[in-house]
Amino acid sequence: MKLSTFLLTFVLGLIPSVSLSQSHFLVQKDYRKIVQADFNQKKAMLSHGHHFDVFSKSKMSPYEKEAMQFLYAYMPVADIVDYPGSFHLMNIRAAERARREMPWGKLVPDLLYRHFVVPERVNNEHLDSSCVVFYDQLKNRVKDLPMYQAILEVNHWCHEKAIYTPSDARTSSPLATCRTAYGRCGEESTFLVAALRSVGIPARQVYTPRWAHTDDNHAWVEAWADGKWYFLGACEPEPVLNLAWFNAPASRGMLMHTKVFGRYNGPEEVMSKTANYTEINVISNYAPTSAVSVHVVDSLGNQVAGALVEFKLYNYAEFYSVAKKITDAQGHCSLTAGRGDMIVWASKEGRFGFARVSFGKQKEITVSLKHCEGDLFSIDFDIVPPKESANLPQVTAEQRKVNDNRLSKEDSIRTAYTSTFLTNETASQFVSSLKSPLTDKLRKSLIDILIKSRGNHSVLEMFLEESDRKGTLDKAVHLLNSLSDKDLRDIVIEVLNDHLWYTIDNDGREDYDCHLLNPRIKYEDLTCYKSFFKKVIDPSKAKSYREDPQRLIQWCKVNISVNDSLSAQRIPQSPEGVWTSKVADSKSLDSFFVAVARSCGISAWIDEVTDEVMYRKGNHVYKVSFEGPATAAIVPQGKLRATYEPNNIVDNPKYYSHFTISKFDNGQLKLLSYDENGTTWQNLLKKPLDLAAGYYVMVTGMRLANGGVLANMTSFVVKEGEETVINLKLRESKDQVQVIGNFNSESLFTPVTCPGKEARMLSKESVLSACGRGYYVIGIVGPGQEPTNHALKDIAALKCKLESWGRKIVLLFPTMDKCKKFNFLEFQGLPKDVVFGIDTDGIASQIVDNMKLKLKDQLPIFIIADTFNRVVFVTQGYTIGLGDQIMNVVNGL
Structure with a gap:
């Protein structure tokens, strides 16, 4: 079992058994019958072992028994066989204590309480006793607040405990996130949902499986208060709800969904229903949407029932499935999504077909299963993401000041804890x-x-x-x-x-x-x-x-x-x-x-x-x-090699940035997951690569600065004992700004005040923190050098236009000595959004390496990048008209 007997006994002792005037957890009789049937079916499937002994050996009220049956009916097998029944009973009692003791407990409808407070699991995290631990820490902090304010307060508490840091795909438990003091967005949002549920506030994790306008994905939280769902960034407290750095990106999203525990009959569009959860679509909370009907036919035009339809977004150089549907008896299914482009990929019994679809422009599309394994094709796709349409709530200057002061205090609380870690x-x-x-x-x-x-x-x-x-x-x-x-x-x-x-x-x-x-x-x-x-x-x-x-x-x-x-x-x-x-x-x-x-x-x-x-x-x-027969066969191998002709932007394409390879498996594509750090054309495909014999698809893409993609999809066959040669094709645009590289916006530098003789260093800060979300300019400058002087005067000449753009310009000196030699009086016309600093943590080296610049020490170096780590402009050395060049790129974004 995954929870020690001692810990479980201790925690159970803290929670009284439920004593309620309400006799039923499942109030609706018809729904109660459905849950009972699902529970009995699950129990029959897991008849081997003693996994349901809690129902005969633990003293439970009728209310508790119904709640336990609800959990067991829909929880994954792992949660039944790997955790003791007493652990689940503990969670039932903890949830009901919160409902009984918190002032909003009686205001939460049974439907929301059942699906968004009681469930223990948020994502794929290890289950722990956080519901008890968090309640004890939070109850006095929120019990006298209105529900809306309580949500904000819980998020401030979470910010005291953890901040964002990227990590691997496994999701840490809420208590492990506290112990570590950081987590990726999926872990932060799991943490916040667990904290909100611990005090009886309905909460759910919302995911965009992949962004449409840039690579990566994101997870955040929706919480319910006084009849309405609100969203917030986990561990990123704002003065009000429905405000986060991702307001603008979310308005360009194509799909946001959440998994609701059990059979859920809420107002949202149902994406799919499984034995464990109901997946619902919440994209309409964030972006304008449109629906598309998909009709799947065979090569003769006959309707195909039971076909798998995958809706795929271009992201990380693959067409990633963000939604899956099964066609009905008429070969039909539909999806509501943001108003941009996807690829619709349909398959059944090894045959497949695909087509691009534009939500908002097309209402229906027909996909023919005209392809089979071994068919060779090479097709270009111009992928257009949704336009930005962010809606930001108003925040007063006083609210922002109070919130900023709180954030600083919370940072100090967390820092005091992390200072106990080993150095x-x-x-x-x-x-x-x-x-x-x-x-x-x-x-x-x-x-x-x-x-x-x-x-x-x-x-x-x-x-x-x-x-x-x-x-x-x-x-x-x-x-x-x-x-x-x-x-x-x-x-x-x-x-x-x-x-x-x-x-x-x-x-x-x-x-x-x-x-x-x-x-x-x-x-x-x-x-x-x-x-x-x-x-x-x-x-x-x-x-x-x-x-x-x-x-x-x-x-x-x-x-x-x-x-x-x-x-x-x-x-x-x-x-x-x-x-x-x-x-x-x-x-x-x-x-x-x-x-x-x-x-x-x-x-x-x-x-x-x-x-x-x-x-x-x-x-x-x-x-x-x-x-089939019990065998373990040596995998038949062939070889794959790709030719590539370097262009002015990309001399060595990167896996996940510019191309990916997927293996065909009964009509579907399974991505080959090579190491994301350093896998390129040169070290993977320039020389023959040993690869299992089979049918494959390569996807390539060039991301444009406006979020669009010039993509290509090419199929090929690798035969046992033979070498297959393909062309890695990267399409270019002569008319639009393209993404030409990457830069880590979490990189640190040391800000300074009063550049020149009186310069004073401040605490280190990340580029993301200094610039906020969106585009920014970084310049590595050498004071007293003619190329730097030209560049800064060009920027000063376009002061008004750059200030109208409203984004930060970070100017970094290589050392503090060079900063003190800077004559600030010569450049007082620089835009007000300029931030000065010292390159203490290797930002110049990172730019030189990532952008393959020829001369390591030649200054100045300027890039335009965004906080999704995309670089759309770079220049090094003596440049005339730098300000105009920057504005030309800005106007094309």
Whole structure:
């Protein structure tokens, strides 16, 4: 189980059982019958094991029993088999306590309470006891506030705890986000939803699967108050609701959705219904919308019922599916979306077809399933995103001042906490206290590991001290080195010890194989599965699996029932949960095989690029398949090479920025997920790449500064033992501003006041923080140099136009000494939006590297970029008419 018995007993003791005048949790009789039927069906599917014992062994009121049945009817299998029933009962009682004690409890309709307060899960995070912990911290802070103000206050509390920092795709639990003090947008919004629900406020996480006008995606929160849903940026408090940095981008969005727990009958458009949730479309809350009807026909024009229709947005150089529908008996489906372009991709039984559709311009479209695997095509698409139409609520100067002061105070509270984390000095002191010998390389990596662990450092220190005493420190460091940064921040010592002590190699010896030693398989919660399987699998059976892994594949096929409908959210079950329930979704079965294989000494893993299950035996790598006869075949391989003719903008196209490759799988496309850091045409496709034989599609694109894309989709076939050569085609525009590179807007610099002899350095700040969301200019300048003087005078000459544009211009000096040599009196005509600073953190080097500038030290360097990290203009050295060049680009944005 994923929650310790001691912790659960302690937490349960804090919450009284429910005592209500209302006898039913499910007030509507007809709905109650539906839930009861779904509950009974789920119980029958999970008849193996004791996963429903809570209903017979725990004392529950009729109200609590109905609430528990509602949870169990719709929760993913993982939440049933991996968490004790008492944990779910705790959450039911915590939610009802909040409803009873908070002043707005009686104002929340049963429908919203049931679907947006009671559910424990927000996304795919590890479940924890945050509902109890957060309530105790928040109840006195919000109990005397109106509901609207309470939402703002909870977000201020969240900002005290965490701020935005990008990380990997696994979602940390709310308590882990607090402990780490930061998270990506999906984690921040999960955190805020959990906090709002803990005090009885209906809340939901809203996602745009991908932006239409730029790469990336985003998640935020909607909260309900006094009859209305409002939105807010998680951990980014504003003076009022419905205000966030993403107002403008959201107005250009094409799809925003949220997953509502269970069968939900609200007013919003239903995207899909699954065994776990109802997905609803909320795009109309943010942007103008239009509906499109799609008709799917076969090559003879006959209607095709039951076809899968995917609505795809161009993003990260692929056409990414943001919505999926199934055609009805007449071959029809529809979608409401923002007024821009998508690709509609329809498929059934291996045949497929596709077409571009423009929402707002077309009301219907017909897609013919005229293609089959092996068809060769190359098609250009001009993709146009929606126009901006932001609607910003009014904020007074006093409201902004009060909010800014609060943000500063909250930053100091959070900084006081993060100052308790290990620094290079304190981590070095700890490592030096260890007695066991370590190489300089391992010593250095261990210091880095401890710093990365942030609020979890005490767990790692305890683990290392124990390993040091027992003479296993070297192996312990290798284990920690196998973990991701996020795992270091939230792993528990029981898991570390389990994988330290129960990892064996193929001959039964301790081993540092990166797959055998690592607890992580995919995105599942980490558990002590190695000691578990050592107990339940006979040693002779484990040996037979090690000698012939196909026997393990056969055991999985015979003994594990696969049912993907039970976990539509793709919440992975633990390997132990699969063993005890004998039921799994296909992805959990993959992880289960890897876990059992590793526990038996077989090096197994899930391939990061293809997402296929692999294992090594001797010098060969095999692919695992649970479909058809129990086999593990060596993957047939061919080779792929791409030619590319560099243009003036891109000399070495980047994966995800300029191109991607997807493999055809029964009519659908599965992206090959190469490393996003540094994968380019030169190191991937310039020389022949080993690739599994099959049918593929390459998508390329050049993003324009206005958000549009010049895209191309080309299919090709890789044959076993043969080399396939394709052309990587990047289209160009002679008339529109194009995205020519990237720059990290989170980069830091040191602002200064009074550039010149009286210059004074301030605290470091990010470009994003200094400039706000949107476009900005950065210039690296050399005072007293003629090229810099020309550039600054050109900018001063267009002072009025640049001020009318209203965006920041950050001028950075290479050093403080050079800043003090700047004669500010010569350039008093510069726009008021200029921010001066020192390039203390390598911004110039980043621009030089990213933009492939020939001369590293030649100044000035100017770029125009935006906070989505896109560069649309760069110049270096002596330039006449720089101000005009900047305004020409600005006018084209």
